[in-house]
Structures are given as structure tokens and as C-alpha cells.
Amino acid sequence: MLIVVIEDDYPIANLIKMNLELENFDVKVFSDAESAFDFFSNNEADLILLDIMLPGMNGFELQSRIKKKNIPVIFITAKNDQEDKLMGLKLGADDYITKPFDNRELVLRVKAVLRRSKKKLDNDCLTLGKLKLLKRKHCVLLNGEKLELTPKEFEILYLFMKNYQQVFSREQLINHIWGYDYYGNSRTIDMHIKRLREKLKSYQNIIKTVYGVGYKLDLGKN
Secondary structure, three states, rough: EEEEEOOOOHHHHHHHHHHHOOOOOEEEEEEEEHHHHHHOOOOOEEEEEEEEEOOOOOOOHHHHHHHHHHHEEEEOOOOOOHHHHHHHHOOOOEEEEEOOOOHHHHHHOOOHHHHHHHHHHHEEEEEEOEEEEOOOOEEEEEEOOOOOHHHHHHHHHHHHHHHOOOOOOHHHHHHHHHHOOOOOOOOOOHHHHHHHHOOOOHHHHHHHEEEOEEEHHHHHHH
């Protein structure tokens, strides 16, 4: 796992690097936000340890620029200001630690954030046979080929994949996908299921009709 440390205090940066490498993490250190931003233009990381007070672009601005990458961030700062903490959390920080800090505490916080991040990724990517759904990217792949689904079709498939082999009635599907205040005909579900099956091509039979009840997802012999 790669952890990027952005800290302009060299002794602190080197100490963080040493402690993380002792835990078998790969660590890359930057002393300014601009260099880190250039790195993230073409690279990814598993976690960022980001100082707020940096020369030039500060940590808050860098976080705002790379937020779409969805990389977990722990802010590190010498300031113990509540407004800074609130700003960091507002920008999507996963944790916040104030200097001076205990190295053991930092390592424990890093591991905790990485565990939470892994759980999010596990929930984000659902796989069933040759079918893969990436929720965050709103993307469905079949044999590596992207399927063009409408938002409702995507939501139906996500619900099915997340609750594999669970039977949903038409009313339950409407409540999950459209909401309880939907007043349309429940047969609209049949139309969406029909179109979804067509788009799943060779995998269309994984959506099973449970007569008199509703629908479920079941790979079976597909």
C-alpha cells in the first residue's frame, strides 16, 4: 500500500516515513502541495497524510483539488483550532491529528482509516460471475464491456446484486428505487426489468421471475 506524506517539516516527515515503513507501507514524501498535486495527476495512493500549513498551496486547497480521486486523507497540523478541524471534515477528511503526536497513535489511526476505506471499496465494487458493478463510478461491466444502463436500471441491478438471491416484490422494488410517494403503476417495474434483461444480453437469465411474488437475481447455471 502506498501512503503519500505531504509535510514541509523534514524531521517530522522523515519520522513519519520511518514509522510507516516499519509497518511495511510504501511511503512517498512531498514538502509542498504543488509537487504532490502534479504527482496525483497521473498516480494514485491508498492514503494521504496531509499537513495544513504548507508553503504556497495549503493542505485545504490541495484536498479540494484532488477530492474527486476519493483517496482517504488524514490532516496533520500544529494548530489545534476547532475551525480547522471542521473545515478539514467538511472537505472530506477521514481523520485529523494534531502535532505533536505519538507515533504509535499515528500508525493506529492510519490502519483504522485504511480498514474503513477497504470496507467502502468492498461495498463499492460488486461482482457476480462475469458481471461487475462499480457503484461510485456508476458503471456496469459484462466480460469487461461497459453496459449502457439508465439510472433506474442501474439502481435495480445494484439492489439485486447487493441482496443476491433475495426476492423482491414489485411494491418493494418501487419503494427502494422510486420511493414510498410513487403513485405510478407497479407494472413499470416489469418494463424496467425487461429492458435490463435485454441489456444484460447473455446474462439476462440471471434475473429470475418468482411467479406470484416478484424478482430475484440468481446466477444459477448461467
